[in-house]
Amino acid sequence: MIFIAMKQEHVQPIPITGAIITVSTTRTKETDTSGKTIQEILTEAKISVGYYSVVPDQIEAIRLELYQALKTCNCIIIDGGTGLTHDDCTIEAIAPLLEKKIDGFGELFRMKSYEEIGTSAMLSRAIAGTIRGRVVFCIPGSTPAVTHATKTLIVPEIPHILSHANK
Known part of the structure; x- marks a missing residue:
């Protein structure tokens, strides 16, 4: 848990606890390099990780893990299952549950990805x-x-996002 304070009028000192949910039909906790990368980046930023799991590409399994993570964590990062293959269903599992969408996150992620990987960024x-x-x-x-998203978008902005989400 970490307390981060920036401009008082915009950012409140809120304890941040991260959760990592990797969606994959092939990875395990032992082989999940992306989940481990997220954990390392959060730890480096002094954000503790209070929940970690690997689940298959199944809507109900993803939602169950999300509900568990929401009990103790306020920054949940779900990696995997966001593509276009027939079994990718993370977006279908999570999008209907969101009370407020942060459209700019996806837009910025794709824009920054385009700078690195070109037009295939549109598949994200x-x-x-x-x-x-x-x-x-x-x-x-x-x-x-996950390195790109966590380092350049999530960690720098999470205190600001949580401050607004808790007003």
Whole structure:
């Protein structure tokens, strides 16, 4: 848990606890390099990780893990299952549950990804939003994608997002 304070009128000192949910039919906790990368980045930013799991690409399994994470964490990062294959269903599982969507997150993620990987960035369905004053990010599961999203977008802005989500 960490307390971060910036401009008082915009950002409140809110304890941040992260959760990582990796969606994959092939990875395990032992082979989940993306989940480990997210954990390392959060730890480096002094954000504790209070929940971690690996679940298959199944809507109900993803939602069950999300509900568990929401009990103790306020920054939930779900990686994987955001693509266009027949079994990718993270967006379908999470989007209907979001109370407020943070459209700019997906837009910025795709824009920054375009700078690195070109037009294939349009295939990303990355989204973010809030549920009960907590923020949920859904990002692609590749290690470069989770590094990019977590380091350049999530960590720098999470105190600001949580401050607004809890006003």
